Amino acid sequence: MRVSPRARLLLALLRLRSLSPVAMAQHARRHAKYYEDAFAGWDGRDFEALPLLTKEQARTASPYDFLAAPYARKVRYYAETTGSVGSPTPSFFTPREFHAATLLAKITPYHDLLLGALGDNRTCLNGLTMGFTIAGLSFGDLMANLGGLVANAGSRSTLIRPFLPVVR
Numbered sequence: 001m002r003v004s005p006r007a008r009l010l011l012a013l014l015r016l017r018s019l020s021p022v023a024m025a026q027h028a029r030r031h032a033k034y035y036e037d038a039f040a041g042w043d044g045r046d047f048e049a050l051p052l053l054t055k056e057q058a059r060t061a062s063p064y065d066f067l068a069a070p071y072a073r074k075v076r077y078y079a080e081t082t083g084s085v086g087s088p089t090p091s092f093f094t095p096r097e098f099h100a101a102t103l104l105a106k107i108t109p110y111h112d113l114l115l116g117a118l119g120d121n122r123t124c125l126n127g128l129t130m131g132f133t134i135a136g137l138s139f140g141d142l143m144a145n146l147g148g149l150v151a152n153a154g155s156r157s158t159l160i161r162p163f164l165p166v167v168r
Contacts, residue, residue, distance in 0.1 A: 004107065021047050022044075022045065022047045025039065025042070025047060025050055026044055027068070028068065029042065029044075031068035031069045031070055032065065032066055032067060032068045032069070033064075033065040034061050034065035034066050035066075038051055038053070038057075039051070055085075055086060055087075055089075058089055059086070059087045059089075063078075063090035063092070066090070066092075067092050071092070071094060074094045075092040075093060075094055076093070076094065076095050076098070077092070077093040077094075077095075077098045077137065078090065078091070078092055078093075079091055079093070079133060079134040079136075079137050079138075080133060080134065081133065081134055081135075082133050082135065088133075091134055098137070098138070098141065099141060099145070101138040101141060101142060102141055102142045102145040102146075105142050114142075114143070114146055115146060118143075118146055118147055118148050122147065122148050122149045123148070123149050123151060124140075124143040124148040124149065124150050124151065125151050125153055126139055126140045126143070126150055126151060126152045126153065127153055136152070140152055
């Protein structure tokens, strides 16, 4: 896949702003209750000595225990994964983090395809919103920022019409 100069620049900027894995773990221990408890015996230097977070631990802990204190007043979005391999995984997002999905989508090979489709029809039927999934919310945000009219619809929406008769 060809990577555009714009994409290379964006990726370079993201690398410059990134923390090292050890710095991320130190930040988590200082600011999030879950990691303060889980990393209590960690020396703060050896990343490989950190305990692994299992899916079961993430499921049973409060989502708020993973939320870093400096961001608690900044988050505006809550969403979950679909839970396709078990229970959904919760996530909190600040507006900046949430809308970054739109920026990242502009470097994908599908960007021009989406713009072309929007040129034909601005209405974007977003059926991914059931359960407030991350995929559904970020897809709606992406399409709205590209100029689409986003219709977040469930199975009882007036926009959804069956294409085939029901077979009994």
